[in-house]
Amino acid sequence: MRFEEELVELLPRLRRFARGLARDAADADDLCQAAIERALKSRSQWQQGTRLDSWMYRITRNLWIDERRAAGRRGVHAPIDEAATQIAGDGAAEVEAGTLRGDVDGAMARLPDEQREVVMLVLVEGYAYREAADILEVPIGTVTSRLARGRETLMHLLGEAA
Amino acid sequence: MSFDPATVAAFVDGELDDLTARRIEREATNDPALAAEIARHHALKTQLTAHYAPVAEEPVPERLRALLTADTAIDTSLAARREAKSARFAPIHWGAIAASLALGLALGLRPWTPAASIAEADGMIIAAGPLAEALDTQLASNQPSDAAVRIGLSFEDKAGRYCRSFESASLDGIGCHDNGRWHLERTMRGQAGADYRQASSGELAAAAAAMMASDPLGAPAERQARDKGWPRR
Numbered sequence: 001m002r003f004e005e006e007l008v009e010l011l012p013r014l015r016r017f018a019r020g021l022a023r024d025a026a027d028a029d030d031l032c033q034a035a036i037e038r039a040l041k042s043r044s045q046w047q048q049g050t051r052l053d054s055w056m057y058r059i060t061r062n063l064w065i066d067e068r069r070a071a072g073r074r075g076v077h078a079p080i081d082e083a084a085t086q087i088a089g090d091g092a093a094e095v096e097a098g099t100l101r102g103d104v105d106g107a108m109a110r111l112p113d114e115q116r117e118v119v120m121l122v123l124v125e126g127y128a129y130r131e132a133a134d135i136l137e138v139p140i141g142t143v144t145s146r147l148a149r150g151r152e153t154l155m156h157l158l159g160e161a162a
Numbered sequence: 163m164s165f166d167p168a169t170v171a172a173f174v175d176g177e178l179d180d181l182t183a184r185r186i187e188r189e190a191t192n193d194p195a196l197a198a199e200i201a202r203h204h205a206l207k208t209q210l211t212a213h214y215a216p217v218a219e220e221p222v223p224e225r226l227r228a229l230l231t232a233d234t235a236i237d238t239s240l241a242a243r244r245e246a247k248s249a250r251f252a253p254i255h256w257g258a259i260a261a262s263l264a265l266g267l268a269l270g271l272r273p274w275t276p277a278a279s280i281a282e283a284d285g286m287i288i289a290a291g292p293l294a295e296a297l298d299t300q301l302a303s304n305q306p307s308d309a310a311v312r313i314g315l316s317f318e319d320k321a322g323r324y325c326r327s328f329e330s331a332s333l334d335g336i337g338c339h340d341n342g343r344w345h346l347e348r349t350m351r352g353q354a355g356a357d358y359r360q361a362s363s364g365e366l367a368a369a370a371a372a373m374m375a376s377d378p379l380g381a382p383a384e385r386q387a388r389d390k391g392w393p394r395r
Binding site: 004005007008011012013015016019020029032033036037040104105119120122123124128129144147148151154155158 | 176177209210211213219223225226227230
């Protein structure tokens, strides 16, 4: 199958992943657009026979990180980020369990970026730990520890049996 | 519970080897705490999956799809163009023409209604009325967003004719200029406003790619061709 056709088939999933990262629907589609443009520009770097989906997810994720860093430098989102980090992870225990019952968006918003992306890749997109590690270019142990923390926070915020 | 949380999570994620997975399964039947822990993980996964699933079900916005399908139409290999030729046009083709002709005839009987968009001349289906006018004059690079007919690509076909793809409420297609008329080489039922629009645009672009002799006209070339009256080479 040709490059563009494979990408077109990938779009629904890629939009889902982008929505998880960016949360806002319009931002997510902007992110997808940037990723497609980047992919078309650097298509020579994709090696035939390797997985196009992993490559695309990596591009999307890296663009998102770049954008977050740039936004952070501009001061955009920074307050939200700090608040999120304070509540997220270990600090989440201080928030009453089940506070965000049913509010997946709200709970995901409280995860730090590096936990949210792992949660999306493994729990939503269904990637194996090894594949997620390849996409994120981190050791597999990093994937499992971030996933564990993200998971605990989500289960705590969303309440026990969902 | 003799399994650490990471192992339970790995079990739910399908990351354990078969042997360990089977041990967990067996143990869970006798260990309510372990069973509850597994259920908790399953529940989270299910909730997340269900929450994001609708995004993947939504139609992909045209602006994203166009980045890939437009490129397909513009610079593709010969093989790709050949492939595009077999796109799903044939079955719709005659039905759409028949429907539009019938409509045109009906409209033709009522002079106060807008002129029909297609007509027949020398056994060929040609553009008429507002469609012919749009094909004659409208520039893809500069058309009102609410135009009744939207011009897509303009290009030269292998016979040296100028061709233009168009979309409108009742009819989408490709017209090629020949002897002062726009011969409708491809037609399909118009999808304007419908969710199916993107599918139709993609198909039109694919059909155009199959017909074009070289790259589509850019804005200046399109304007020039129009100003000269779409002359055949």
